[in-house]
Amino acid sequence: MAVALILVLVAIGSVAFHLFSPWWWTPIASNWRYIDTTIIITFWITGVVFVAVVVFMAYCVFRFRHRPGQQAIYEPENRRLEGWLTVVTAVGVAAMLAPGLFVWNQFITVPEDATDVEIVGQQWQWSFRLPGPDGKLGTSDARAIGPDNPLGINRDDSNSKDDIVIEGGELHLPIGKPVKALLRSVDVIHDFFLPELRTKMDMVPGQISYVWFTPTRTGTFDILCAELCGVGHFQMRGTVVVQEQSDYQAWLQEQTARKFARLAPTE
Amino acid sequence: MVDVPLGPGTIIPAEIEDVELYHPKSWVTKYVFSQDAKVIAVQYAIVALSVGVVALVLSWLMRLQLGFPGVFSFIDANAYYQFITMHGMMMVVYVLTALFLGGFGNYLIPLMIGARDMVFPYVNMLSFWIYFLAVLVLVASFFAPGGPTGAGWTLYPPQAILSGTPGGQDWGIILMLVSLMIFIIGFTMGGLNYVVTVLQARTRGMTLMRMPLTVWGIFTASFMALLAFPALFVGCVMMLFDRALGTSFFVPSIVEMGQPLDRSGGSPLLFQHLFWFFGHPEVYIVALPAFGIVSDLISTHARRNIFGYRMMVWALLAIGALSFVVWAHHMYVSGMNPSFGFFFATTTLIIAIPTAIKVYNWILTLWRGDIHLTVPMLFALAFIITFVNGGLTGLFLGNVVVDVPLSDTMFVVAHFHMVMGVAPILVIFGAIYHWYPKVTGRMLNDTLGKLHFWVTFLGAYAIFFPMHYLGLMGVPRRYYEIGEMSFVPPSAHTLNAFITIVALVVGATQMVFVFNLIWSLRHGRVAGGNPWRATTLEWQTPETPPPHGNWGKEQPVVYRWAYDYNVPGAEQDFIPQNQPATNTLPLMGLAHA
Numbered sequence: 001m002a003v004a005l006i007l008v009l010v011a012i013g014s015v016a017f018h019l020f021s022p023w024w025w026t027p028i029a030s031n032w033r034y035i036d037t038t039i040i041i042t043f044w045i046t047g048v049v050f051v052a053v054v055v056f057m058a059y060c061v062f063r064f065r066h067r068p069g070q071q072a073i074y075e076p077e078n079r080r081l082e083g084w085l086t087v088v089t090a091v092g093v094a095a096m097l098a099p100g101l102f103v104w105n106q107f108i109t110v111p112e113d114a115t116d117v118e119i120v121g122q123q124w125q126w127s128f129r130l131p132g133p134d135g136k137l138g139t140s141d142a143r144a145i146g147p148d149n150p151l152g153i154n155r156d157d158s159n160s161k162d163d164i165v166i167e168g169g170e171l172h173l174p175i176g177k178p179v180k181a182l183l184r185s186v187d188v189i190h191d192f193f194l195p196e197l198r199t200k201m202d203m204v205p206g207q208i209s210y211v212w213f214t215p216t217r218t219g220t221f222d223i224l225c226a227e228l229c230g231v232g233h234f235q236m237r238g239t240v241v242v243q244e245q246s247d248y249q250a251w252l253q254e255q256t257a258r259k260f261a262r263l264a265p266t267e
Numbered sequence: 268m269v270d271v272p273l274g275p276g277t278i279i280p281a282e283i284e285d286v287e288l289y290h291p292k293s294w295v296t297k298y299v300f301s302q303d304a305k306v307i308a309v310q311y312a313i314v315a316l317s318v319g320v321v322a323l324v325l326s327w328l329m330r331l332q333l334g335f336p337g338v339f340s341f342i343d344a345n346a347y348y349q350f351i352t353m354h355g356m357m358m359v360v361y362v363l364t365a366l367f368l369g370g371f372g373n374y375l376i377p378l379m380i381g382a383r384d385m386v387f388p389y390v391n392m393l394s395f396w397i398y399f400l401a402v403l404v405l406v407a408s409f410f411a412p413g414g415p416t417g418a419g420w421t422l423y424p425p426q427a428i429l430s431g432t433p434g435g436q437d438w439g440i441i442l443m444l445v446s447l448m449i450f451i452i453g454f455t456m457g458g459l460n461y462v463v464t465v466l467q468a469r470t471r472g473m474t475l476m477r478m479p480l481t482v483w484g485i486f487t488a489s490f491m492a493l494l495a496f497p498a499l500f501v502g503c504v505m506m507l508f509d510r511a512l513g514t515s516f517f518v519p520s521i522v523e524m525g526q527p528l529d530r531s532g533g534s535p536l537l538f539q540h541l542f543w544f545f546g547h548p549e550v551y552i553v554a555l556p557a558f559g560i561v562s563d564l565i566s567t568h569a570r571r572n573i574f575g576y577r578m579m580v581w582a583l584l585a586i587g588a589l590s591f592v593v594w595a596h597h598m599y600v601s602g603m604n605p606s607f608g609f610f611f612a613t614t615t616l617i618i619a620i621p622t623a624i625k626v627y628n629w630i631l632t633l634w635r636g637d638i639h640l641t642v643p644m645l646f647a648l649a650f651i652i653t654f655v656n657g658g659l660t661g662l663f664l665g666n667v668v669v670d671v672p673l674s675d676t677m678f679v680v681a682h683f684h685m686v687m688g689v690a691p692i693l694v695i696f697g698a699i700y701h702w703y704p705k706v707t708g709r710m711l712n713d714t715l716g717k718l719h720f721w722v723t724f725l726g727a728y729a730i731f732f733p734m735h736y737l738g739l740m741g742v743p744r745r746y747y748e749i750g751e752m753s754f755v756p757p758s759a760h761t762l763n764a765f766i767t768i769v770a771l772v773v774g775a776t777q778m779v780f781v782f783n784l785i786w787s788l789r790h791g792r793v794a795g796g797n798p799w800r801a802t803t804l805e806w807q808t809p810e811t812p813p814p815h816g817n818w819g820k821e822q823p824v825v826y827r828w829a830y831d832y833n834v835p836g837a838e839q840d841f842i843p844q845n846q847p848a849t850n851t852l853p854l855m856g857l858a859h860a
Binding site: 003006007010014017021022023024025026032034035038039042045046049050053054056057060061064065066070071072073074075076077078081082085086089090093096097100101103104105107108122123124141142143145183185186187188189191193195196198199200201202203204205206207209220221222224225226227228229230231232233234235237 | 344345348417418419421423425426429431432433435519520521522523524525527531533534535536569570571572574575576577578600601602605606608609612613616617619620623624626627628630631633634635636637638639640645648651652655656659660662663666667668669671672674675676725728732733736737739740741743745746747748750751752753754756758759762830832833834835840
């Protein structure tokens with residue numbers, strides 16, 4: 001009796017926690033609303049299954065608990081029932097997988113008009129590189145890294161001449177414009193994680209990975225490292241500031257001016 | 268050999284001659300360097316549970332930091348990362364794998380299939396002592412210069428072997444890799460033994476489709492482990508070379524703390540593929556023995572045949588096979604070719620189908636049963652709930668695009684603890700309450716058992732269920748402290764403190780269990796040979812605890828499957844597997860199959 005009751009309370013408590021707890025995802029700030037929708041579909045299907053299983057168990061425990069004279073039935077199998085359950089499960093799984101794969105296809109297909117932005121991870125800070133007026137990023141090589149070239153940019157590549165390097169962990173992006181983030185690490189594996197933009201991808205030394213998104217809301221958003229990268233992992237923070245186009249242009253001008261001021265041979 | 272009259276539908280199985288066993292002559296050869304699988308099982312269990320206590324204390328320390336950041340000054344970031352790494356590796360490999368296969372496998376396989384011992388008793392002994400050596404090397408890293416590795420249990424290079432990670436340029440990572448390699452050598456000896464024993468040493472009448480699901484689970488898991496562990500072994504060898512000899516298997520051109528390293532051409536992703544080719548089957552290496560054991564617990568204590576036995580066997584085998592083609596679902600956001608996501612998401616979600624079938628059959632076994640709410644049954648029920656919960660959250664993480672916001676967050680931590688931490692451990696507890704009477708001849712105390720059960724089950728659920736929502740919010744895992752995150756409300760810190768307090772309570776309650784284990788050795792109620800009135804062979808031994816050789820003069824002969832409970836017309840509510848058919852007692856169910 002008590003056991004059956006507690007099992008039911010576990011199911012009710014779980015649902016109540018889901019509905020009333022203050023802990024939920026952050027309001028989305030990118031185009032990946034579909035991901036949230038797929039999560040909601042998955043919550044519905046799995047939630048119904050969970051409650052059904054637990055309540056069924058509780059009923060069995062209550063109804064078929066041992067009492068004097070209680071006798072179990074002898075039924076080794078029931079092909080029909082087993083077949084039906086298999087089919088229903090397969091349908092439920094397909095209902096979750098289909099939208100998942102559909103959205104994944106979008107997730108990995110970068111739109112043509114996306115702007116390249118390079119994100120560079122190193123223990124334990126973020127740097128960024130914008131392609132400049134030519135729209136192209138110069139190549140890079142970890143072996144070129146030195147005090148005067150912290151990101152290992154290939155200076156012989158003409159595309160790199162107008163690239164704008166941003167250190168200090170704050171990247172600005174214009175709202176409504178798709179961004180292709182090219183992810184690179186110079187030491188260990190990091191991960192470019194923007195919880196509010198539902199964006200996450202590892203940055204692996206020796207290769208360039210990518211992830212794309214379109215910011216849909218202005219504001220300041222955390223960049224977290226989501227792949228254990230050593231003892232300073234939890235301190236590896238940065239920010240993305242999403243701005244209206246005009247504000248963004250002003251920031252970009254400032255960055256460009258700073259670059260040329262640095263290049264001017266004053267020393 | 269005596270010609271035994273076999274009932275209809277019986278098949279003579281593969282069998283070996285009844286060989287002379289090694290007879291121990293001294294206390295040392297009987298209890299220390301023992302060749303008796305049952306003694307080896309207890310040795311495995313004691314060492315694994317001891318490692319488990321260390322891992323539990325480590326989890327307390329990490330929870331203290333997460334619940335009350337900054338309060339405990341001795342837990343700095345270095346120590347924190349060492350604690351999580353050692354906790355994870357200890358639990359997955361040195362506790363769960365060792366306990367299920369080395370502990371339960373050794374004790375139950377020979378007894379349940381009617382054998383006198385494992386087929387290679389000497390190798391079996393070596394297997395334990397090599398495992399023990401692996402544990403010593405692992406524990407030694409706590410005392411080595413620089414302490415143990417803090418690379419996370421996944422040991423991803425290059426950080427695992429660089430100076431920015433605790434133990435990366437000290438002894439920690441070397442001892443970890445060496446310990447794993449020793450473990451794998453020891454396990455291979457044990458694993459071959461389990462597989463060959465099941466295939467070759469079953470007693471007369473014990474066909475494969477009459478084996479209890481416990482044996483099926485352990486057998487399938489051992490077979491998988493023999494295929495999966497070599498991938499980890501290779502990964503360990505290569506990383507050890509990278510660390511000690513300066514090779515570049517996993518290290519491309521990189522800088523270390525601003526200084527370029529003289530390496531090039533290695534692939535960090537290669538290690539991840541090797542690691543998860545082992546790592547995913549490993550989840551099922553832990554889960555399948557739990558599946559098997561819990562099936563037998565439910566059937567015995569619900570006094571009902573397991574529902575859909577044949578489907579259960581096929582589901583086990585299907586899960587075992589599929590688990591080798593899903594590994595890269597741990598790597599959706601690893602930077603591998605993203606098109607892999609389509610394949611691995613599909614295989615991963617397909618594996619949900621045989622897994623769901625198992626759950627249906629467990630709960631359908633309860634339907635119209637005669638449910639005795641014994642302590643093992645309570646643990647079995649709690650297993651179903653936590654396993655279903657953890658399995659369902661796996662459908663979030665397996666569904667590639669949903670994994671993007673959730674991977675590497677506390678959602679993942681909550682998921683895998685629920686599904687491969689809490690759920691299998693609940694089965695281990697249930698199994699210990701169930702088989703302790705056979706091992707020792709005495710029952711564990713029931714009241715203490717129920718106290719242990721309720722605190723452990725409800726406590727573990729209260730720890731891990733809310734944790735999912737921290738991850739859904741975006742709190743990453745492996746963070747020494749959350750610090751300032753604009754999207755995390757202060758209430759999240761309250762939740763973390765709550766989880767820590769519950770974890771301390773649940774951990775402390777395990778001492779009740781340890782006390783019960785020791786106290787009942789002398790003071791427990793005398794059990795008799797078959798206290799649960801179970802059908803399987805281990806309960807039919809002439810003596811309890813069974814002596815070396817298990818069966819006295821004659822090995823048992825099997826006439827029926829393992830689940831003849833409440834057979835219509837039978838005089839008792841169970842018929843042991845070695846009871847012949849008579850005219851009034853027809854062979855039922857799968858005996859005909």
